[in-house]
Amino acid sequence: SSELTQDPAVSVALGQTVRITCQGDSFRRYHVSWYQQKPGQAPVLVIYGKTNRPLGIPDRFSGSSSGDIASLTITGAQAEDEADYYCHSRDSSGDHVVFGGGTKLTVL
Amino acid sequence: EVQLLESGGGLVQPGGSLRLSCATSGFIFSTYAMSWVRQAPGKGLEWVSTISDSGGRTYYADSVKGRFTMSRDNSKNTLNVQMNSLRAEDTAVYYCARTSWSGFYNYFDKWGQGTLVTVSS
Numbered sequence: 001s002s003e004l005t006q007d008p009a010v011s012v013a014l015g016q017t018v019r020i021t022c023q024g025d026s027f028r029r030y031h032v033s034w035y036q037q038k039p040g041q042a043p044v045l046v047i048y049g050k051t052n053r054p055l056g057i058p059d060r061f062s063g064s065s066s067g068d069i070a071s072l073t074i075t076g077a078q079a080e081d082e083a084d085y086y087c088h089s090r091d092s093s094g095d096h097v098v099f100g101g102g103t104k105l106t107v108l
Numbered sequence: 109e110v111q112l113l114e115s116g117g118g119l120v121q122p123g124g125s126l127r128l129s130c131a132t133s134g135f136i137f138s139t140y141a142m143s144w145v146r147q148a149p150g151k152g153l154e155w156v157s158t159i160s161d162s163g164g165r166t167y168y169a170d171s172v173k174g175r176f177t178m179s180r181d182n183s184k185n186t187l188n189v190q191m192n193s194l195r196a197e198d199t200a201v202y203y204c205a206r207t208s209w210s211g212f213y214n215y216f217d218k219w220g221q222g223t224l225v226t227v228s229s
Contacts, residue, residue, distance in 0.1 A: 029212070030212050030213075030214060031212045031213055031214070031215075033214070033215035033216075035153070035216070037153075042203055042219040042220065042221050042222055043145075043153065043203070043216070043219055044219070045215060045216060045217050045218075048208070048213070048215040048217065049212075049213055049215070054217060084152075086152065086153050088153075088155075088214075088215070088216075089214065090214045095167050096155070096167065096169065096170075097143070097155035097158065097167075097169075097214060098155065099145075099152060099153045099154065099155060100152075101152050102152040102153070
């Protein structure tokens with residue numbers, strides 16, 4: 001099965017814009033989704049189908065994808081956005097699911 | 109309101125078995141695929157298995173294939189996973205997640221709060 005690669009940690013100043021990236025061969029065929037997880041809590045879906053935002057997710061969260069790179073962008077990061085972020089997709093076979101290793105976002 | 113509530117976690121010895129359940133409400137259970145995703149202490153998310161809406165198709169991670177069996181009861185809106193031959197590396201919080209699995213799409217849009225499975229002697 002294919003792998004999804006994320007940077008382990010990223011930081012952003014309060015109110016600034018940050019991009020979290022994920023590399024995966026399967027993105028050429030399957031859409032990526034993104035999850036936010038805060039300590040002690042279950043993950044929350046923030047982006048699905050590359051660019052779609054579920055109801056209730058602030059519009060400062062956006063997604064994009066080009067080739068084998070997918071990105072989650074937070075425009076105007078808030079203190080409450082500090083969390084772990086995971087990308088996710090199917091693998092190249094389509095019968096397995098893969099997660100990235102996660103990116104810990106620190107808001108300074 | 110969509111609710112997913114896992115149960116059945118606990119301490120089990122290596123080689124032992126455990127059955128997890130996920131009781132759901134607030135949506136038409138029989139129209140959604142469902143999945144289990146786990147997270148070892150201090151680690152990232154790991155997909156475990158997915159079952160189709162009818163229960164006719166199941167998919168497993170290589171790490172659990174042949175040891176875990178996922179099932180569902182659409183009359184009771186309940187998801188299950190039978191875990192056999194448990195290993196220390198199966199220690200994790202297990203989440204059930206409502207799943208969209210169609211065409212190019214695959215995402216988990218609702219999650220339970222998780223149940224902890226500890227495999228240790």
